Amino acid sequence: MQEYLLEFEQVYYTYPGSQQSTLNGLSIKIPAGKKCALIGQNGCGKTTLFLLANGLYKPNSGIVSWCGKPLIYNRQDLSKIRQKVGLVFQDPEQQIVASTVEEDISYGLCNLGLPTAEIKYRVEQVLIEFGLTKLADKPVHHLSLGQKKRVSIADVMVLKPQLLILDEPTAYLDVKHTRNLMKTLKQIHQDGNTLLMATHDLDLVYRWADWVFVMDKGQLMLEGTPEDVFCQQTLLEELELGVPLIYEMLFDGLSPEEEIIIERVRQRILKDS
Ligand SMILES: Nc1ncnc2c1ncn2[C@@H]1O[C@H](COP(=O)(O)OP(=O)(O)OP(=O)(O)O)[C@@H](O)[C@H]1O
Numbered sequence: 001m002q003e004y005l006l007e008f009e010q011v012y013y014t015y016p017g018s019q020q021s022t023l024n025g026l027s028i029k030i031p032a033g034k035k036c037a038l039i040g041q042n043g044c045g046k047t048t049l050f051l052l053a054n055g056l057y058k059p060n061s062g063i064v065s066w067c068g069k070p071l072i073y074n075r076q077d078l079s080k081i082r083q084k085v086g087l088v089f090q091d092p093e094q095q096i097v098a099s100t101v102e103e104d105i106s107y108g109l110c111n112l113g114l115p116t117a118e119i120k121y122r123v124e125q126v127l128i129e130f131g132l133t134k135l136a137d138k139p140v141h142h143l144s145l146g147q148k149k150r151v152s153i154a155d156v157m158v159l160k161p162q163l164l165i166l167d168e169p170t171a172y173l174d175v176k177h178t179r180n181l182m183k184t185l186k187q188i189h190q191d192g193n194t195l196l197m198a199t200h201d202l203d204l205v206y207r208w209a210d211w212v213f214v215m216d217k218g219q220l221m222l223e224g225t226p227e228d229v230f231c232q233q234t235l236l237e238e239l240e241l242g243v244p245l246i247y248e249m250l251f252d253g254l255s256p257e258e259e260i261i262i263e264r265v266r267q268r269i270l271k272d273s
Pocket residue numbers: 015016018022040041042043044045046047048049
C-alpha cells in the first residue's frame with residue numbers, strides 16, 4: 001500500500017495584510033519514495049505550499065500532517081519537522097548563512113546541539129558525497145551559482161531529511177550544472193529519500209518525475225504519472241502550462257511513420273531517465 005509522508009487537507013493560507021488567499025483549500029499527499037514534480041503558473045502557490053510543508057507558516061484553516069499526524073506548532077515539534085522536511089530555496093543566497101562551505105554545512109548540525117565529533121564526521125561525509133571537499137575552506141561568496149546550489153542542497157541533506165523539497169533547483173543553471181544537479185538528485189533518491197521539486201521545465205519533469213502535481217490558484221488540479229498528466233492537453237492548455245516538447249509533437253497531427261519515430265524517441269527519453 002502506498003504510504004504518504006506529507007499531507008495537506010483542505011488547507012487555506014492568506015499572507016498577513018493580503019486581501020486574497022494564496023492557498024484555497026489545497027489537498028495534496030506526497031507519496032513516500034517517489035520523485036515528485038510540482039508544476040503551476042507563477043504565483044499559483046508552490047513556494048507557499050513549501051513554506052507550510054516544513055512549518056515555517058501555519059495554515060489559517062485545514063490540516064498539514066506528517067506521516068498521518070497533524071503538525072503541532074510548538075518549538076519542539078517544529079524543530080523535528082524541519083529536520084524531516086528539508087527545504088532548498090530557489091535562491092541559494094537565501095539559505096547560505098556562514099562564511100565558508102564547511103561552516104555553512106555544519107551550521108544546522110550545530111543548531112541541533114550535536115556532539116562535535118559527530119558534526120565533524122557528518123560534515124566530512126557530506127562534503128565527499130557532494131564533491132565539495134576541495135571547496136571546504138572556500139568563502140561561500142567566491143563560489144559559482146552552480147556550486148552555491150550544491151552547497152545549499154548539502155546544507156539540507158546533512159540533516160538527513162526524509163523529504164527533500166526543492167524550489168526550482170535548475171533555475172539559472174547551465175546544461176552542465178543542471179546535469180550534475182540531476183545526478184545528485186538521482187543519488188539522493190536511490191538512497192531512499194522522497195523528492196518534491198517545483199519547476200517550470202516540463203521536459204525535465206517528463207524525464208525525471210515519477211509523479212506529477214499540477215496546481216492552479218492555490219488548489220491541486222491534477223496529479224498522476226507524467227504520461228497520465230501530459231495526456232490532458234486540453235486542461236493543461238486551459239491552465240496555460242503547455243506540455244513537454246515530445247507531447248507537442250505527438251499532438252501535432254503526425255503521419256503514421258512520424259508517429260512511430262516520435263514514439264521511439266519518447267521511449268528512449270523514458271529509458272535514459
Ligand atoms: N510575503 C508575501 N506577502 C504577500 N503575498 C505574498 C507573499 N509571498 C507570496 N505572496 C503571494 O502569494 C502568491 C503565491 O506566491 P508563491 O511564491 O507561493 O507562488 P509560486 O507558485 O511559487 O510562484 P513562482 O512560480 O513564481 O515561484 C502570489 O500571488 C504572491 O504574490
